[in-house]
Amino acid sequence: MLFHPATEDIQLTEVLRALSDPIRLEIVALLTTAGELTCGDASVRLSVHKSTASHHFRILREAGVVRTTPRGRLKLLSVRHDDLDARFPGLLGSVVSATHAA
Amino acid sequence: MLFHPATEDIQLTEVLRALSDPIRLEIVALLTTAGELTCGDASVRLSVHKSTASHHFRILREAGVVRTTPRGRLKLLSVRHDDLDARFPGLLGSVVSATHAA
DNA sequence: CGCATAGTTGGATGCTTGTCAAACAATGGA
DNA sequence: TCCATTGTTTGACAAGCATCCAACTATGCG
Structure with a gap:
């Protein structure tokens, strides 16, 4: 368990799909500014149940x-x-910037 | 009908969601290289029914x-x-580049 | 005016998803 | 060893979505 795809196996559509949810976008924004967070710390800042x-x-x-x-x-x-950034240069950066512009 | 959101009303999550489908990503790629296409011309290059x-x-x-x-x-x-590009600078460009890298 | 062409819409269907609650697993501290 | 803490999994449920086919609309051409 705790599967992580190898860098070269990361799929564009899956990344975009993962980022297309407001809560997940918020998680990425939290992590981008905090660097690291525990699941619990991230969880309490979200408006959903911990299992969600x-x-x-x-x-x-x-x-x-x-x-x-x-x-x-x-x-x-x-x-x-x-x-x-190695797999899809600039993609995440523009999404994070866009998050702030939204 | 034929609703188009104003530039400032474009939502990030909706854009990402729209781009998270392989067929729609293909459509964007087709249009990016062709500039303009009719629905029919675009449709025949896709592997789905025209209503889809x-x-x-x-x-x-x-x-x-x-x-x-x-x-x-x-x-x-x-x-x-x-x-x-005005709303989310660099976003579409990096997605299109990523499409070629995928 | 009719008719062919270009796209859209509605219905049906099966799959995926986001959500919560409750039960479960795993880990370190007392 | 026992327990509290942390996080995951399962089940259930409603909503959304991609897809096809068939019927419909709209537009220009003859």
Whole structure:
């Protein structure tokens, strides 16, 4: 478990689909400014049930947008900026900028 | 009918959602290289029924990604490059580049 | 005026999705 | 070892979506 796609296996449509949900976009924005957050810390800032948040974390992870790193009994979330930029240059940056413009 | 959102009303999540479908991404790619296409010309290059293609044209149009211009009994499709770039700078460009990298 | 052409719309269907609640698993601390 | 904390999974449900076919609308041509 805790599947993460390899950088070269990241699919464009899956990334776009993952980013097409307001809550997931908010998660990416949170992580981009915070750098790293635990699932719990990210979850309390969202307006959905924790199981729903967990679901969104999984969508983002399996699309290759975020990385989930177990740390003790916590799990740290971070955006895979470098991998995404290597695969689809500029894409994530423009989406994050667009988030602020929205 | 033939609703087109104003540039400032284009929503990021709707654009991303519109672009998260392989067929719609293909439509955008076709239009980007061709400049303009009729619905029919675009439709025959896709592997779906013409009513399905029409459905996708509508999703793209209502999201603000494409413009539909009636021309006689035809309808011309084109990508709203300028509007999108004004609203979300660089976004569409990086998506189109990513399409080629995929 | 009719008729062919170009697209859209409605119905039907099966699949996917977002959401919550409750139960479950895993981990470190007391 | 036991327990509280953290996060995931399962089930259920409503909503949305992609797809096709058939019927419909609209427009220009003869």
